[in-house]
Amino acid sequence: MKRILLFLEFCGTGYHGWQVQKNGIAIQTRVQDAIEACTGRRSALTGCSRTDAGVHARCFCCAFDTASRIPTQRLPAALNAHLPADIAVLHAVQVPSAFHPRYDACGKRYEYRILNTPQRRPLEEGRAWHISAPLDAGRMDALAQALTGTHDFSGFCAAGSSVADKVRTVQQCGVRREGDIILFTVQADGFLYHMVRIMAGTLADIALGRLDPDAVRRALQTGERTQAGRTAPACGLYLDRVFYREEAYAWPIPTNG
Amino acid sequence: MKRILLFLEFCGTGYHGWQVQKNGIAIQTRVQDAIEACTGRRSALTGCSRTDAGVHARCFCCAFDTASRIPTQRLPAALNAHLPADIAVLHAVQVPSAFHPRYDACGKRYEYRILNTPQRRPLEEGRAWHISAPLDAGRMDALAQALTGTHDFSGFCAAGSSVADKVRTVQQCGVRREGDIILFTVQADGFLYHMVRIMAGTLADIALGRLDPDAVRRALQTGERTQAGRTAPACGLYLDRVFYREEAYAWPIPTNG
Numbered sequence: 001m002k003r004i005l006l007f008l009e010f011c012g013t014g015y016h017g018w019q020v021q022k023n024g025i026a027i028q029t030r031v032q033d034a035i036e037a038c039t040g041r042r043s044a045l046t047g048c049s050r051t052d053a054g055v056h057a058r059c060f061c062c063a064f065d066t067a068s069r070i071p072t073q074r075l076p077a078a079l080n081a082h083l084p085a086d087i088a089v090l091h092a093v094q095v096p097s098a099f100h101p102r103y104d105a106c107g108k109r110y111e112y113r114i115l116n117t118p119q120r121r122p123l124e125e126g127r128a129w130h131i132s133a134p135l136d137a138g139r140m141d142a143l144a145q146a147l148t149g150t151h152d153f154s155g156f157c158a159a160g161s162s163v164a165d166k167v168r169t170v171q172q173c174g175v176r177r178e179g180d181i182i183l184f185t186v187q188a189d190g191f192l193y194h195m196v197r198i199m200a201g202t203l204a205d206i207a208l209g210r211l212d213p214d215a216v217r218r219a220l221q222t223g224e225r226t227q228a229g230r231t232a233p234a235c236g237l238y239l240d241r242v243f244y245r246e247e248a249y250a251w252p253i254p255t256n257g
Numbered sequence: 258m259k260r261i262l263l264f265l266e267f268c269g270t271g272y273h274g275w276q277v278q279k280n281g282i283a284i285q286t287r288v289q290d291a292i293e294a295c296t297g298r299r300s301a302l303t304g305c306s307r308t309d310a311g312v313h314a315r316c317f318c319c320a321f322d323t324a325s326r327i328p329t330q331r332l333p334a335a336l337n338a339h340l341p342a343d344i345a346v347l348h349a350v351q352v353p354s355a356f357h358p359r360y361d362a363c364g365k366r367y368e369y370r371i372l373n374t375p376q377r378r379p380l381e382e383g384r385a386w387h388i389s390a391p392l393d394a395g396r397m398d399a400l401a402q403a404l405t406g407t408h409d410f411s412g413f414c415a416a417g418s419s420v421a422d423k424v425r426t427v428q429q430c431g432v433r434r435e436g437d438i439i440l441f442t443v444q445a446d447g448f449l450y451h452m453v454r455i456m457a458g459t460l461a462d463i464a465l466g467r468l469d470p471d472a473v474r475r476a477l478q479t480g481e482r483t484q485a486g487r488t489a490p491a492c493g494l495y496l497d498r499v500f501y502r503e504e505a506y507a508w509p510i511p512t513n514g
Contacts, residue, residue, distance in 0.1 A: 011379045056380060076376050085382045090374075116513045117347075119333050122268045123313060123384075125342045134513035180512060255437060256373045256391035 001065045003099055004072060006031070006079075007091040007253055008060040013126045013235070014086055018051040018060065027051075027087055031062065034082035038075070039068035048101040048242050049108070049191070054126070054234035059090070059253065061101045061242045091253045095246075107171060107189050107243035112200040113236045114182040121180070128181065129200070129236035133208055137177035140203045144173050144184065146216045147199060155219030155228050156202070158194035166192055166223075175203065185240070197232045198225075205229030258322045260356055261329060263288070263336075264348040264510055265317040270383045270492070271343055275308040275317065284308075284344055288319065291339035295332070296325035305358040305499050306365070306448070311383070311491035315368075316347070316510070318358045318499045348510045352503075364428060364446050364500035369457040370493045371439040378437070385438065386457070386493035392464045394434035400460055401430050401441065403473045412476030412485050413459070415451035423449055423480075432460065442497070454489045455482075462486030 008031070016024030028045055036042045043064040051057065070078055075092040083089070115121055115128035116135045124130070150169040157166055173186040184200050202219065205211040211229050219228040265288070273281030285302055293299045300321040308314065327335055332349040340346070372378055372385035373392050381387070407426040414423055430443040441457050459476065462468040468486050476485035 009379050011382065058380070080376055085377075086379045088377050088379050090376050090378075118511050118513070119337055119347050120342075120345050121347075122266050122343045122345050123315070125268065127380075254375050256375070 001067050001097070002072075003063055003065050003095050003097050004075065005061060005063045005093050005095045005099065005101060006075070006089050008057060008062065009088050009090055010057050010060065011086040011126075012051060012053065012055045012057070016053045017055065018047050018049070024053070027060075028062075030084060030087055031079075031089075034079045035064060035066070037082040038070060038078045039066050041066070041068075046101055048105055049239070051239065052194075052197075052234045052237070055237045055239070056127070056235075057239040059241050060239055061105070063095065063099060063101045065097075101242070104244055105242050106245055107187055108191060108239065109172075109185065109187040109241040109243070110191070110196045111238045111240045112184040112186075112196055112232060113238065114184070114200070114204060114232075115180060116177075116182050117180045124181075126235045129204075129233050131182075131204060131208070135182050135204065135207045137175050137182050140175040140182065140184070140207050143203055143206055143213060143216055144175050144186075144199075146220070147173050147186070151220050152223055153192050153195055153220070154223035155225055156195050156198045157192035157225065158198070158231065159225055161193040163192060168192065168195075173199075187243075194231050196237060197234065198228050198230075200232035200236065202229035204232065258324050258354070259329075260320055260322050260352050260354050261332065262318060262320045262350050262352045262356065262358060263332070263346050265314060265319065266345050266347055267314050267317065268343040268383075269308060269310065269312045269314070273310045274312065275304050275306070281310070284317075285319075287341060287344055288336075288346075291336045292321060292323070294339040295327060295335045296323050298323070298325075303358055305362055306496070308496065309451075309454075309491045309494070312494045312496070313384070313492075314496040316498045317496055318362070320352065320356060320358045322354075358499070361501055362499050363502055364444055365448060365496065366429075366442065366444040366498040366500070367448070367453045368495045368497045369441040369443075369453055369489060370495065371441070371457070371461065371489075372437060373434075373439050374437045381438075383492045386461075386490050388439075388461060388465070390465055392439050392461065394432050394439050397432040397439065397441070397460045397464050400463055400470060400473055401432050401443075401456075403477070404430050404443070404456060408477050409480055410449055410452055410477070411480035412482055413452045413455045414449035414482065415455070415488065416482055418450040420449060425449065425452075430456075444500075451488050453494060454491065455485050455487075457489035457493065459486035461489065 048061040076089040113128040170188045305318040333346040370385040
């Protein structure tokens with residue numbers, strides 16, 4: 001048996017998230033189906049995190065064990081032939097049998113995309129949160145800096161989360177404008193339930209004057225969800241990268257560039 | 258009555274092109290439905306060109322006459338409320354009653370997107386032509402330069418076109434790499450049926466070694482379609498801009514940037 005780490009890209013629009021659900025189609029199920037079609041056996045498949053319905057990924061990591069003789073470097077093409085158009089394996093590497101895609105991750109980076117145009121844009125449908133009123137990316141970036149560092153992020157966690165320890169370290173975060181898109185990026189050692197979406201919603205609400213600029217500080221200090229802003233919609237969220245200590249799993253996705 | 262020029266963006270994936278067809282849904286029909294819902298009357302709607310099934314537009318121009326009292330600047334939001342998610346009006350301006358969105362256009366710019374990655378990318382599905390073998394954008398750009406200028410483009414026109422005069426002037430064209438995307442842009446005073454898709458297919462075929470580098474020159478000189486390369490798939494093609502002589506219709510789409 002060998003343990004294989006897969007790097008996936010997916011468009012989450014048509015799915016109820018990564019994890020197998022009672023209702024709705026999960027991305028995990030589709031990848032398990034493809035593995036079974038290629039290897040002849042159904043394998044347990046462990047993801048690097050859960051994702052909400054409608055959330056996208058440019059790099060989602062998951063691992064499975066297999067006795068298949070398909071060379072690892074041929075797995076992406078073999079699996080892609082059995083995956084739907086909205087899911088693909090970009091890369092596959094063999095990892096030690098103790099490797100865990102979730103517990104061995106030392107950080108993740110998310111991107112939140114806001115489409116900031118007077119009218120909605122069909123080519124961004126399901127790919128960004130549309131806000132028509134002008135947003136000041138520079139001001140949002142200044143506000144976002146208060147989120148960096150080690151904090152109890154209870155105020156940026158959806159109610160009902162069962163996680164006990166809500167202290168996380170945000171290594172980097174910022175907001176910039178790229179044409180009509182406002183990009184919020186945040187890298188941390190771990191994320192709470194809805195954390196990035198509440199951060200994005202809070203920064204947008206302050207920029208829109210729906211919330212006072214002190215809300216970020218208050219949500220961090222009080223730990224109260226009610227101090228923060230809206231939960232931004234899932235469609236704007238992208239898991240951008242998963243960081244592992246091992247160099248080989250850091251960012252190995254092959255390109256032609 | 259006043260004549261209104263609309264600037265549309267659409268994702269063409271779900272449509273059989275702009276023009277009303279016997280079979281399949283046309284973008285034109287959807288826009289006419291929205292105009293009827295807003296103004297209470299069905300209007301004739303004239304487009305700046307036909308588009309193939311699956312082709313996208315960031316700026317497609319069309320015009321209609323209306324006696325509606327809705328202020329022109331409110332039309333985009335009013336129409337968008339009645340349009341499906343994959344079509345939107347970005348801007349509307351009143352034009353002289355003799356204005357014609359097709360005959361008054363002095364040029365158009367198209368963009369053709371090639372996704373050049375070893376594996377397909379779900380977030381580019383239906384938005385680019387996937388070619389897995391590495392492409393040399395610099396070499397493709399050098400080849401593309403032979404297309405500039407005034408030529409008979411019969412060799413880059415699909416068989417069965419009824420247009421008599423196939424002389425067009427390519428004002429600008431070029432190929433560049435942006436990350437994993439190879440972008441072919443071409444601006445001309447007019448385009449023949451499938452012209453951009455045959456140009457993109459020919460440049461790609463030469464870059465892939467499926468066609469010799471002299472094919473561009475031969476297709477131009479002989480006017481034979483068989484000298485050029487493949488017709489690249491519709492999903493990679495974007496109508497990017499329509500040029501009119503009048504400054505006001507040049508590029509008025511409002512942004513927050």
